[in-house]
Structure formats: C-alpha cells, structure tokens
Amino acid sequence: MVVCGDDALAERLAAELRVLYRTQVTIVVPAVRPAGTARPDTGGRIRAAALISRVQAAMNRAAPAVADSLAGTAPRVMEAPVLDEEALTEAGVTRADALALVHDDDETNIRAALAARRLNPRLRLVIRLYDRKLGQHLAQLLDQAAALAQPGLDPDALDTSTTVLSDADTAAPALAATAVAGTSKVVQADGLLLRAAERTPPGRGEVADPGLCTLALLSATYNDPAGTEGSDASGQDGPLLLPDDATVTAATGRGTVVLDTVTHAGPHPAPRRLAGRGLPLRSLFSRRLRWSLAGLVLCVLGLALATWATTERHPLSAAYLTLLDLFAIDDPAIGEPASRQVLQLLTGLAGLLLLPVLLAAALEAFGTFRTASALRRPPRGLSGHVVLLGLGKVGSRVLARLHELGIPVVCVEENPEARGIPLARRLRVPTLIGDVRDEGVLEAAKIRRAHALLALTSHDTTNLEAALYARSLKPDLRVSLRLYDDAFATAVYRTLRAAHPRALTRSRSVSTLAAPSFAGAMMGRQILGAIPVERKVLLFAALDVAGHPQLEGRTVTESFRPGAWRVLAIDSTAPGDRRPDLAASPDEDAPAAPPGLVWNLHPGYVLRPSDRVVLAATRHGLAELLAPRPRTDSGAATP
Incomplete structure (x- = not known):
C-alpha cells in the first residue's frame, strides 16, 4: 500500500493499514529541500524520523498488543519534491495493490491520480477530494481509463477500482450526531x-x-x-x-x-419564497409593521361602518366616501350633520397616520431585498439550537447534515470568506462573523439557551477556550470538541467530565x-x-x-x-x-x-x-x- 500525504490522516491511515490489515506501507511526503539541490538532506531525515515516530504512536493507540508484535517494522517513508510519475514509480506504485492520495490540496491529488492510473491500470485508487461533483466525474474517468487499458477485464471488477472520499464527509455524521437529541451516531446508506x-x-x-x-x-x-x-x-x-x-x-x-x-434522509421542504429571490415572504415586513398595518385596516373598516350607519348610504358608497376622506381628496363636510364632520376628521387623521406606515413599509421592503443575500442574525427567543463554531471543510459538512436533520443552528465564523459562508447564506442559517474568543460573541449566539456546542475550528486552543467559556455560561451544556492530538483530547475529556458530571462532553478527531x-x-x-x-x-x-x-x-x-x-x-x-x-x-x-x-x-x-x-x-x-x-x-x- 502507498499513502501520499503528511498530515494526521496520512499518519493514522498508515497505522490502520499496518496494524489491522498487516500490509506493507510506503508513505510519500513532500520534500523539505528545493528540487534539484544536491545538499545533504538532513532536514528530510529528521522529518522522516519524526513521521515514523508519529505513525508508531498511532499504531500503539490503534492496537497496542499488535503494535508491539510489529515493533521495528514501521512503514517506509520517502520524500518527493513533486508527486510525478518518477516519484510514484520509486514508491512502488507499479506493483502496489492500492494508492491513497490524501493531500489537503485537491489539484495535487488529481494530478497524481491521473499519473498513477497510467502507470498501473489495475491499481486501486483512493482519493481525498472535497468537491463531490468533481469526485464523481473523476472516478468515472479513471474507471473508464482502467477499463480501456484492460480490454479483457470484467467491468464488474472495476466497481471499487477508484474510490473518492472526503474526510469531512466521513466524519460529519458522527460530529453532527453528538448534537442531536436522542441520537448519538448517524450513518447514511441508500438515502x-x-x-x-x-x-x-x-x-x-x-x-x-x-x-x-x-x-x-x-x-x-x-x-x-x-x-x-x-x-x-x-x-x-x-x-x-x-x-x-x-x-x-x-x-x-x-x-x-x-x-x-x-x-x-434529505432536506426538509423549503418555506414558501418570493419568486426569483429566494426570500421568505414573512420576512418582507417586520412584525411591528405588520401589526401597524393591521390596526390601520381595522380602523378604516370601523370608520366605513360608522359612515354607513350614520349617513344611510349604500355600504359600497360609504366605503368609497371613507377612502376619499382617508386620502384627503373629498370635499369638506360643511353644512352636513356633526356625525359626518367628526367621521371626516377621524378619517383624515387616519390618513395622516397611514403615510408614515406606508413609508416605513417601502423602506423595509427595500432594505429586505437589499439584504436578501446577507447573513441572518439569530432571531429573538431562539432556544434549543446548536451553536456551530467554524465553517471550514468540516464545519460546512456538519452544517449541511444538521440542516438535513432539521436541527436549528447558529454559526460563528471568524473569516467572512470561509468555505461554508455561502452554504449558510443559501440555507438562511443565522451566522455571526467574529472571533469566538471575543467577549459577547457566544452571548450573541444565544449560548445560554442553546442545546449543544460544536467547536469545529482548526485550532485546538480556540475550541477548548470556547468550550470552557460556554460551560461557564451554561454548566450543563452539551459540548463536542474537535481536537487533533489524541492524548490532549483524552486529558480534556476527563477534566471536563469530572468538572461537569451532569453535562455531556465528547472529544473527536476528524482523522481518527x-x-x-x-x-x-x-x-x-x-x-x-x-x-x-x-x-x-x-x-x-x-x-x-x-x-x-x-x-x-x-x-x-x-x-x-x-x-x-x-x-x-x-x-x-x-x-x-x-x-x-x-x-x-x-x-x-x-x-x-x-x-x-x-x-x-x-x-x-x-x-x-x-x-x-x-x-x-x-x-x-x-x-x-x-x-x-x-x-x-x-x-x-x-x-
């Protein structure tokens, strides 16, 4: 087996293959020194030794007893300035059973996959890609290339020749499930x-x-x-x-x-929306403005009934006369009974009140359409929701999963250009742009009335600091942390569990x-x-x-x-x-x-x-x- 990558997923994947499946593993990592230099690779040897040490530690965590029996047989590590055909050949791709491309860069993985398929049509490819659509097209292309290179091969044997996976997609159900009441784990199968x-x-x-x-x-x-x-x-x-x-x-x-x-599985039905804008109809006018309009309508209706009762006109004529008075385009009621004069004055007053309401309605409608594509703010009275910190690769997948499950979410993201911001805007999910470590950000996310906190940023200290501060505001809050180091995650878990025995605490690693x-x-x-x-x-x-x-x-x-x-x-x-x-x-x-x-x-x-x-x-x-x-x-x- 050949694994190309140098992050936590590559380390744990190599340990998994070595310990559980007892396979020979070669890890290909990017070179430290510039390509073409002839200087001694001291830094590369140090880096390779450190990677082997980390893989051995991951093997011990996966199965200590098995890892002890495999002592001294750590995976082979080689460096490659560029992941081209020459580097793949040196790694043994031409005689390998499978190749995993788990670099964080999609373009690097795609280039290497195309080169590896040319070198070995029978090679089983596992590619880490974030883009789902691109992954489907790439898998079809590589399978077709493998079939054309082997005319006599049964097409059914190619069902698993290329597999495109995303670590975010794989881990998202487990991370999202920790925030779902009554459900602790979720896996999708056949819809x-x-x-x-x-x-x-x-x-x-x-x-x-x-x-x-x-x-x-x-x-x-x-x-x-x-x-x-x-x-x-x-x-x-x-x-x-x-x-x-x-x-x-x-x-x-x-x-x-x-x-x-x-x-x-699947998204919940979307609310009724205005054509062409994707804007909820009820958000066109504020609640206070809707009540003001309703009050004026009832007032005009009452004046029309009073005019009909006092002037003995036809109901339609009385309503028409009231509207003329309302818009101040009727003649003054000089010489007419006092009741008619009073009603005309009241109707004129209602017309004066109508003008600012109509102006406010126009301004609100204009502002609402301007901000139709903007991020929503957490509504008043929101409770029982999930506060999601981080809208990167993992956070955006977890947000989509929670939306499918119908769980209300409030997102917090520091970077306004984060990958998940367009998704939050499209799903109309309340989102706050700010550093979660700043005072008042979690309060603005209604953390005191939240059901759970999912801290999924890429920084362990940020996740831990947010969890500790959230627990100080709400001791019984359900918390799930994304932490990189297993030993650190275990220590955090034990401490939080001992300090808050009645609250649910989970520490998860996406790579694990x-x-x-x-x-x-x-x-x-x-x-x-x-x-x-x-x-x-x-x-x-x-x-x-x-x-x-x-x-x-x-x-x-x-x-x-x-x-x-x-x-x-x-x-x-x-x-x-x-x-x-x-x-x-x-x-x-x-x-x-x-x-x-x-x-x-x-x-x-x-x-x-x-x-x-x-x-x-x-x-x-x-x-x-x-x-x-x-x-x-x-x-x-x-x-």
Missing part, C-alpha cells in the same frame, strides 16, 4: 439515515429496548465522571462491540448502543474517524461510515456476498460472528440497478426512488452469492473479511 442511540441500563422491572439490534455494550465506567472513556475497572478493556444476545442479557448495569431507527473508511476503501470495499463507541470505532460496510465463505450459503444467524461482524440489511435491488455508492447523498434533481435495503431480516434467510449486504463490523472483523485468502495447489481458496 436512509441509520441512527444509533446510547441507552442507559434499565431499572428493576424494566425491559431494555434492543431496537433493531444491539451494536455495543458500553464500558462499566462509561457514566462514571471520574473514569476514563474506554476503560473498565472490572477488567473489561473498553466497550464490547457487536455482542451476542446472551452476552447482552447477562451484562446487567451496563449501557448499550443500539440501532434505533431508520428514517429517510476518517482513517478506517479510507483504509477499508484501500482494501477494496465500500465503507458507508464509522460510528465511534467511546474510544473505539464501529464500521458500516456494503459487501458482496460472493467470494466470502464466512457469508455465502449461511443463514443470517450463522453468518453473525460476535465481536467481529453482523449482517444488518440486504440490498433487494437487482444487481444491474444497484447504486454503486450507498453512502452518497441522493441527487436532488433525480426522481425519488424507493430504498432497496431490507431491514428486520429473517434469521433463517440464506445469503446467496448475488446478494449485497450491509453489515456492521469491527476494524479487526472487517480486516479478516477483506484479507486475501491463501490458495491451494489446485488454485482453490483454502476454506
């Missing part, structure tokens, strides 16, 4: 949202709700404010993933993570959440998403049954291996009509199609080779399913 929820231990006489199935047993110290997330004083090391029914029944007093509901999906895609299967369970990760994958003796010809019950994998659903769509990427969001312009996944499977259903299943798996379980099988002398796979 559906798989919602996993944490359940507290049932009391005496109560029956636990297993949902569709139990995904994990939480550690015994999970709800202990002084405990460490992922540790268990009783000797159980962390949570127990994918337990069987007997284990769940015997584990009294421990919380569970269950697959709770399956609901349709995304690395399993990238690693699984490099092994050749489509990963739908990852669900964090304390400090572990549970993967959801779409897998063809054919070629997997652990699944093929077995019933749903027989295929279940506790602690490794569990079949959750079967794709009932015909093989030729199946969506190639179940994790992708449905196209808004395409006609709505019924989901093809069937849930609540019968335990006796026999899995056929033509079936495609959705399963939950641990990282070790998925690695076992995807591991290459040894062959006998006759060429058959060893059972």
Whole structure:
C-alpha cells in the first residue's frame, strides 16, 4: 500500500493499514529541500524520523498488543519534491495493490491520480477530494481509463477500482450526531439515515429496548465522571462491540448502543419564497409593521361602518366616501350633520397616520431585498439550537447534515470568506462573523439557551477556550470538541467530565474517524461510515456476498460472528440497478426512488452469492473479511 500525504490522516491511515490489515506501507511526503539541490538532506531525515515516530504512536493507540508484535517494522517513508510519475514509480506504485492520495490540496491529488492510473491500470485508487461533483466525474474517468487499458477485464471488477472520499464527509455524521437529541451516531446508506442511540441500563422491572439490534455494550465506567472513556475497572478493556444476545442479557448495569431507527434522509421542504429571490415572504415586513398595518385596516373598516350607519348610504358608497376622506381628496363636510364632520376628521387623521406606515413599509421592503443575500442574525427567543463554531471543510459538512436533520443552528465564523459562508447564506442559517474568543460573541449566539456546542475550528486552543467559556455560561451544556492530538483530547475529556458530571462532553478527531473508511476503501470495499463507541470505532460496510465463505450459503444467524461482524440489511435491488455508492447523498434533481435495503431480516434467510449486504463490523472483523485468502495447489481458496 502507498499513502501520499503528511498530515494526521496520512499518519493514522498508515497505522490502520499496518496494524489491522498487516500490509506493507510506503508513505510519500513532500520534500523539505528545493528540487534539484544536491545538499545533504538532513532536514528530510529528521522529518522522516519524526513521521515514523508519529505513525508508531498511532499504531500503539490503534492496537497496542499488535503494535508491539510489529515493533521495528514501521512503514517506509520517502520524500518527493513533486508527486510525478518518477516519484510514484520509486514508491512502488507499479506493483502496489492500492494508492491513497490524501493531500489537503485537491489539484495535487488529481494530478497524481491521473499519473498513477497510467502507470498501473489495475491499481486501486483512493482519493481525498472535497468537491463531490468533481469526485464523481473523476472516478468515472479513471474507471473508464482502467477499463480501456484492460480490454479483457470484467467491468464488474472495476466497481471499487477508484474510490473518492472526503474526510469531512466521513466524519460529519458522527460530529453532527453528538448534537442531536436522542441520537448519538448517524450513518447514511441508500438515502436512509441509520441512527444509533446510547441507552442507559434499565431499572428493576424494566425491559431494555434492543431496537433493531444491539451494536455495543458500553464500558462499566462509561457514566462514571471520574473514569476514563474506554476503560473498565472490572477488567473489561473498553466497550464490547457487536455482542451476542446472551452476552447482552447477562451484562446487567451496563449501557448499550443500539440501532434505533431508520428514517429517510434529505432536506426538509423549503418555506414558501418570493419568486426569483429566494426570500421568505414573512420576512418582507417586520412584525411591528405588520401589526401597524393591521390596526390601520381595522380602523378604516370601523370608520366605513360608522359612515354607513350614520349617513344611510349604500355600504359600497360609504366605503368609497371613507377612502376619499382617508386620502384627503373629498370635499369638506360643511353644512352636513356633526356625525359626518367628526367621521371626516377621524378619517383624515387616519390618513395622516397611514403615510408614515406606508413609508416605513417601502423602506423595509427595500432594505429586505437589499439584504436578501446577507447573513441572518439569530432571531429573538431562539432556544434549543446548536451553536456551530467554524465553517471550514468540516464545519460546512456538519452544517449541511444538521440542516438535513432539521436541527436549528447558529454559526460563528471568524473569516467572512470561509468555505461554508455561502452554504449558510443559501440555507438562511443565522451566522455571526467574529472571533469566538471575543467577549459577547457566544452571548450573541444565544449560548445560554442553546442545546449543544460544536467547536469545529482548526485550532485546538480556540475550541477548548470556547468550550470552557460556554460551560461557564451554561454548566450543563452539551459540548463536542474537535481536537487533533489524541492524548490532549483524552486529558480534556476527563477534566471536563469530572468538572461537569451532569453535562455531556465528547472529544473527536476528524482523522481518527476518517482513517478506517479510507483504509477499508484501500482494501477494496465500500465503507458507508464509522460510528465511534467511546474510544473505539464501529464500521458500516456494503459487501458482496460472493467470494466470502464466512457469508455465502449461511443463514443470517450463522453468518453473525460476535465481536467481529453482523449482517444488518440486504440490498433487494437487482444487481444491474444497484447504486454503486450507498453512502452518497441522493441527487436532488433525480426522481425519488424507493430504498432497496431490507431491514428486520429473517434469521433463517440464506445469503446467496448475488446478494449485497450491509453489515456492521469491527476494524479487526472487517480486516479478516477483506484479507486475501491463501490458495491451494489446485488454485482453490483454502476454506
């Protein structure tokens, strides 16, 4: 396996491949020295040694016992001034099984992908791209190039030859789910949202709700404010993933993570809008102005009724006479009864009051249309919302996810040119431009009445400072932090949990959440998403049954291996009509199609080779399913 990149995702991806899948890994990083220089590469050697040290630390965090057995076999690290064909050839792309391009620059990844496809048409490519549409077109182009370079190859074998992923898209469901009441984890599959929820231990006489199935047993110290997330004083090391029914029944007093509901994904219906501007009709005039207009209308109506009653005119004539008086274009009521004169004076006064109201309405309408494309301010009386800090790559994806779930959001962003600002403007999400560390910014975001805080900026200290200040304003606030360093995240988590035992605190790393999906895609299967369970990760994958003796010809019950994998659903769509990427969001312009996944499977259903299943798996379980099988002398796979 070849990994090109030098950030946290590349480090954790290399550790994932080395520890869980036991593959040989080469990491290609940008060169420190200028290209073409002949000076000794002292800085490059120091940088390579530091990268190897960080990868080894990530391996220890992923699986200490396995990492100890692999001591001294760290991945190979090489530097390349330019990621061209020469550098890729030196890295071994021509004989590699898979190449992951995880640079933060989309253009660099695209150039390298095109060069790698020319060097090795059979290479499995995993590309990190932020632009979804561009990623789809690029995957089609590279698959077509691979097919033309190999005329005799079955096209079905190319389904996973190119996989385009985004670390922001992969981590966004887990980050957004921490802010959703009653839902702790979310993964998308075939236009559906798989919602996993944490359940507290049932009391005496109560029956636990297993949902569709139990995904994990939480550690015994999970709800202990002084405990460490992922540790268990009783000797159980962390949570127990994918337990069987007997284990769940015997584990009294421990919380569970269950697959709770399956609901349709997609944006909520947009409110009625003015044509051509995307402006809500109710925001054309302010509430105070609408009440003023309504009061004047009732006043004129009352004057018209009084004129009709006192002059014995026809109702339409009385209304017309009132309007003439209102606009001061009727003759004075000289010599007429006193009641008529009084009504004319009152109507003229109402006309004087109408003029400033009409002027205010015109000015408000003009100002509203001018600011139709501007960012909204948090409305008065807003409560129960989520305060989202940071609208970069990750923040904008989380904002889109929260909007799909119908969760009210107030965004705070320091940079007015941030990537997510246009999205917030289009979705009409209240957004504040300012530094969250400045006094009054969080108060303006209504943090005292908020339900949760998502601190997703790229600076750990900013996220921590915002979380601490928000907790000082509202001690029971639900907080989720994006932190880079795992050790720092653990220390922050334990301290905040001990200081605020009644408040929910989570620390998440985008690279940690995304690395399993990238690693699984490099092994050749489509990963739908990852669900964090304390400090572990549970993967959801779409897998063809054919070629997997652990699944093929077995019933749903027989295929279940506790602690490794569990079949959750079967794709009932015909093989030729199946969506190639179940994790992708449905196209808004395409006609709505019924989901093809069937849930609540019968335990006796026999899995056929033509079936495609959705399963939950641990990282070790998925690695076992995807591991290459040894062959006998006759060429058959060893059972």
